[in-house]
Amino acid sequence: MKIDENKSTSKYQNLVDKVNEMTDVVEKAEDERNSRDLNLSKFCSKNKPNFVPANVSKLLTSDISVKEWNVHKHSEDEIQKIRHDNIKTYFTCIKNNLKLGYDSIYLVCRDLKNAHRELETNEFNILKDWLEMSESTINKYLKIGGSDICNELYRLNKLPEVWTTLYYIARQKFDHSSDDEIGDFIDFITPQTTQKEVMEYLHGVSDETKPKSWVYNELKKPTDFLKVAIEGNLKVGSIDPNTMLYIKNKVEEVVSEALNEMSIDKLGYRPNSTDLPIKCEVVTNTPLIERVKKFVVQNFENIKSKKLKKEYEQNFMKIENQVLNSHFSQLDQ
Numbered sequence: 001m002k003i004d005e006n007k008s009t010s011k012y013q014n015l016v017d018k019v020n021e022m023t024d025v026v027e028k029a030e031d032e033r034n035s036r037d038l039n040l041s042k043f044c045s046k047n048k049p050n051f052v053p054a055n056v057s058k059l060l061t062s063d064i065s066v067k068e069w070n071v072h073k074h075s076e077d078e079i080q081k082i083r084h085d086n087i088k089t090y091f092t093c094i095k096n097n098l099k100l101g102y103d104s105i106y107l108v109c110r111d112l113k114n115a116h117r118e119l120e121t122n123e124f125n126i127l128k129d130w131l132e133m134s135e136s137t138i139n140k141y142l143k144i145g146g147s148d149i150c151n152e153l154y155r156l157n158k159l160p161e162v163w164t165t166l167y168y169i170a171r172q173k174f175d176h177s178s179d180d181e182i183g184d185f186i187d188f189i190t191p192q193t194t195q196k197e198v199m200e201y202l203h204g205v206s207d208e209t210k211p212k213s214w215v216y217n218e219l220k221k222p223t224d225f226l227k228v229a230i231e232g233n234l235k236v237g238s239i240d241p242n243t244m245l246y247i248k249n250k251v252e253e254v255v256s257e258a259l260n261e262m263s264i265d266k267l268g269y270r271p272n273s274t275d276l277p278i279k280c281e282v283v284t285n286t287p288l289i290e291r292v293k294k295f296v297v298q299n300f301e302n303i304k305s306k307k308l309k310k311e312y313e314q315n316f317m318k319i320e321n322q323v324l325n326s327h328f329s330q331l332d333q
Contacts, residue, residue: 032071036079043080049088053157053191056099064089102159102191106150106166112138113145135260136253144170149186158189164324165195171217172202218281241293242319245284249323252282 066089069082116124128138144150144163147170153159160166169189174182188201216222228251230244231237264275271278296316303309 036076039076040080040083044084044087047084049091051092051095053099056096059100060093060096064093098161099157099191102161102163103154105163106144106154106159109141109143109145110151110154111145112141116142116145134253134257136249136256139256140167143167146170149174149182152186153189156186158186159191160189160193161191162194162324165193165198168195168198172198173217214283214285216281216283219279222281222283239292239295241289241296242316242323244289244292245320245323248282248284255280255282 066086067082069079071079074082115127119127128135131138133141144166149172150159150166150170153166153169160169174185185201189198228247230239232239259278259280262278264270264277297313300309300312300316303312
């Protein structure tokens with residue numbers, strides 16, 4: 001049987017033409033989508049919704065319905081508006097529920113402080129057993145709950161979004177500050193204020209060449225008796241900022257529990273002539289952790305696989321968030 005080469009060549013060419021035509025269609029659609037996404041980003045950056053914390057009153061629990069759009073039914077402006085509104089709906093719901101989450105943590109702190117003040121010692125100990133919180137967490141919450149400034153921030157809907165920032169504020173001493181200075185400080189705070197920004201506001205920007213590595217807040221004359229170090233030679237061991245922060249949290253918890261278990265009234269003797277409690281404080285070389293974090297994040301940029309790079313970055317941020325927001329974390333469960 002003879003094969004008609006001209007006919008065969010013609011069919012092949014038709015197939016090539018169809019493939020090229022489909023490729024052009026796909027590329028055109030891809031270009032249009034990229035252009036649409038770029039315009040959306042520009043539009044959203046200029047039209048970010050304004051979130052008003054004072055308007056928050058209850059949790060929003062209903063599933064959000066996203067409005068569909070179609071390039072054949074809607075104009076580019078209509079599509080942009082629909083997509084912007086879909087994002088805005090999720091933004092409003094998430095910010096609303098986050099705000100209630102921040103407030104709920106403060107209210108836990110306030111109620112714990114009130115319970116500590118109003119209940120007898122044995123009654124409060126029973127409450128702690130019922131709550132099943134670590135001694136370290138309870139002590140931190142008591143510190144926040146007893147802070148007049150934290151209470152004022154709550155009243156003004158200005159609580160920082162990260163509770164460790166709130167705890168840092170609660171640990172500061174404003175004994176010799178004037179009402180105007182305290183008022184200026186409260187005006188400075190917003191829900192987005194970070195602990196670093198609070199530190200710089202109160203104590204000034206640290207000299208980058210000589211960062212203040214060890215800052216004691218509770219002790220007047222600290223004397224070191226125990227140290228924890230990490231291997232700095234990368235040929236011997238790895239170094240990770242999230243692990244360092246997690247160790248710090250665990251050490252703080254152990255120290256707090258030890259102080260509670262070894263309080264003066266439980267020793268059965270007096271170490272000296274006073275009945276003053278034993279005081280300890282765990283401090284962290286924060287500048288070192290920041291440098292390690294920068295180093296690790298920069299290493300992610302050297303990963304050739306985009307998928308692996310994204311996976312590492314997402315896992316890093318997830319663990320960092322769990323460690324920094326330990327009241328939501330299951331790490332210590």
